[in-house]
Amino acid sequence: MASAHRPAPSHREDTGSADGSSSAESRGGLVIADRVVEKIAAQCASEIPGIGGREGGFLGVGSHADLDSRPRVRVELTGSIAVLSVDLGIEYPLPIEETTERVRETLVRRVSDLAGVDVRQVDIRVTYLVPQRGRKERVLL
Amino acid sequence: MKKTAGSFNRTWLAIIGVVLLAAGVLWGIVAAGLLASSGASSGHWGPSGKPFQGASSALDGTWLAPVLIVAGAVLVILALWWLVRQIPRSEKASTFRFHKDPKRGFTQVEPKVITDAVAAHLEDLTYVTDAKAGLKGQRTNADLVLDVTVNERADLADVTREIREQVLPSVKSALGSPLGSVGIVYAVSRQSRSKRQVKLQ
Numbered sequence A: 001m002a003s004a005h006r007p008a009p010s011h012r013e014d015t016g017s018a019d020g021s022s023s024a025e026s027r028g029g030l031v032i033a034d035r036v037v038e039k040i041a042a043q044c045a046s047e048i049p050g051i052g053g054r055e056g057g058f059l060g061v062g063s064h065a066d067l068d069s070r071p072r073v074r075v076e077l078t079g080s081i082a083v084l085s086v087d088l089g090i091e092y093p094l095p096i097e098e099t100t101e102r103v104r105e106t107l108v109r110r111v112s113d114l115a116g117v118d119v120r121q122v123d124i125r126v127t128y129l130v131p132q133r134g135r136k137e138r139v140l141l
Numbered sequence B: 001m002k003k004t005a006g007s008f009n010r011t012w013l014a015i016i017g018v019v020l021l022a023a024g025v026l027w028g029i030v031a032a033g034l035l036a037s038s039g040a041s042s043g044h045w046g047p048s049g050k051p052f053q054g055a056s057s058a059l060d061g062t063w064l065a066p067v068l069i070v071a072g073a074v075l076v077i078l079a080l081w082w083l084v085r086q087i088p089r090s091e092k093a094s095t096f097r098f099h100k101d102p103k104r105g106f107t108q109v110e111p112k113v114i115t116d117a118v119a120a121h122l123e124d125l126t127y128v129t130d131a132k133a134g135l136k137g138q139r140t141n142a143d144l145v146l147d148v149t150v151n152e153r154a155d156l157a158d159v160t161r162e163i164r165e166q167v168l169p170s171v172k173s174a175l176g177s178p179l180g181s182v183g184i185v186y187a188v189s190r191q192s193r194s195k196r197q198v199k200l201q
Helices: A034-046 A096-115 B006-031 B055-059 B064-085 B111-123 B156-175
Strands: A003-007 A029-033 A051-055 A064-066 A072-078 A081-092 A118-131 B107-109 B128-136 B143-151 B181-189
Touching: A029 A034, A034 A051, A034 A072, A034 A081, A034 A096, A051 A118, A064 A118, A081 A096, A096 A118, A096 B107, A118 B111, B107 B111, B111 B128, B111 B143, B111 B156, B143 B156, B156 B181
Parallel strands: A081 A118, A118 B107, B143 B181
Antiparallel strands: A003 A029, A051 A064, A051 A081, A072 A081, B128 B143
């Protein structure tokens, strides 16, 4: 499992030491696993209107489109640089180019803010387009 | 959307025709004695020449049988290849790319993803019992073919109007660019597409 390593802040005033002599290294580091980055990215993408993932199935077989699910995200971490690969669905007929650009901008900004990694690239593969009727609706019998 | 071997056949028939025509012209020139009069052939192609002199000795050669077998095998392979090319193939569009700046990442969509959504949209129209869609060409100028099966009660003019007013604008919206051309193929069926529920709002 890859991980991103962030050194602890080097502010001396935040060390809590009485004499303020302990260094940042002595206070430890922060390690973020790639799966954490993936989940953060998937959640950020799912919060964008009209974006969804897949739900159900077993080992990826038999899953169905669901705009209320989180998209599938894979991350390649190199140091603190991340490259994301996102498989997602889009509500039809939203414009694909504009919608995916919005996803890309959102992921670059929010994942960098939340996980502290530098997202350089976001590869997006649109796996389905589902009409509005595909959303979960309340059916009256 | 099928691609047939029409142009392929025409090309190879033209090549074979040119070769046979050249052989026929050569035969005619030889038969007319023009080749002998040109002085290019004093022996084989002259009026007293024997073009096939020595052919009987070639028939006795041990190399002839393997050469004929190899030539026959090549001809069989070429014939089979030509036969296989006669099978109509689906002409698929390549993966559509929607990214503006590749440095920031790729955005890829298989044409089937779009055509499945279009088919689902078509099947929501009144009296449409089944639908298929096909895309080919580039994303910015794609050609769309719709294969629509309607119930026998359907008014094709109404269905066409619904497709023009509802389906095509959605496709253009999703692609983000106008379509190059649109073709609609209708089939009429006695089957109906009864649904278990109806959406009122």
